Amino acid sequence: MSNYHVPVLLKESVDALALQPNGIYVDATLGGGGHAEYILTSQPKIRLFAFDQDEDSLTQTRHLAEEYPNLTIIRDNFVNLRTCLALERIKKIDGILFDLGVSSHQINQPERGFSFSLDGKLDMRMDTSAEMTAFDIINHFDPYELKKIFLEYGEEKEAGKIAKAIAEARQNKQLETTLELADIIDKSVFSKQKIKAKARVFQALRIYINGEMEVLQTALSDAVKMLNPGGRVVVISYHSLEDRIVKKFFQYEEKECVCPSNFPQCVCDKKSTLKILTRKPLQPAEDEINRNPRARSAKMRFAERKEEL
Ligand SMILES: C[S@@+](CC[C@H](N)C(=O)[O-])C[C@H]1O[C@@H](n2cnc3c(N)ncnc32)[C@H](O)[C@@H]1O
The missing domain is CATH 1.10.150.170 (Putative methyltransferase TM0872, insert domain)
Structure with a gap:
């Protein structure tokens, strides 16, 4: 694992995916490939589709694509999840991991402009073609x-x-x-x-x-539509705005009914699609934070797709 990026909550997040042999999984945020490689070694009999909008991530993880024929790397925004997977003839998935935000590599490159302590141009695009x-x-x-x-x-x-x-x-x-x-x-x-x-x-x-809030909301919603029953959605976020979106989204998806409380009976036809498996978010243990201070703000939530009604 190079100094490109040290993956956060590595074992915890991959355990949360509950990988099944022959399942189809998505790593929505490939970065340096730490999570992707751990997924591929934990359960070799799967297919993994990994997204990143940053060209640097693709250069960094090229060796993984050569080593693992069951890995497909897609350079795109995860907001285009459904379309990109449809092009790969994939309609349903068994789990998806979002490890949000930027990688250490992106922050540490002064010319990307993400760091307020390194001198670089004012840029901050994750996708440098934007x-x-x-x-x-x-x-x-x-x-x-x-x-x-x-x-x-x-x-x-x-x-x-x-x-x-x-x-x-x-x-x-x-x-x-x-x-x-x-x-x-x-x-x-x-x-x-x-x-x-x-x-x-x-x-x-x-x-x-990078339109981060909007793409997260859309991608979560598309991901849940694509999940097979029992499939998991796992999200690691790094600030309260992201975590709030994930929490609210999971809560809404879990609800059976969204009618106002004074309605005598339900008219909304809402279906509960997710079962939340983390009432409180999981956070890295102290020893992980000591080893990797960038893990400090991480919060992980995950949920499971319910059976279709
Ligand atoms: C925290 S890093 C992921 C690190 C990765 N899990 C690892 O183990 O190395 C986040 C990565 O997601 C990418 N990313 C963030 N938002 C994205 C989006 N909307 N679409 C595609 N990639 C995105 C960033 O470019 C960055 O490389």
């Missing part, structure tokens, strides 16, 4: 829109102040780099809040640029 970059947002969005992004996706209390400072700074010259942006945030907030504010603003930009 059009919108952090540069476009920071230099062209009006302060109101910037504030909204920092609030909504970073939950940053000083969003307004930071947005105003960005708008003032760019009047003199366009902002080009991550460290220029980090410096503006540093100067806009109190000393105790500086690191957290930078983390929140960078997170907000990354989520917005």
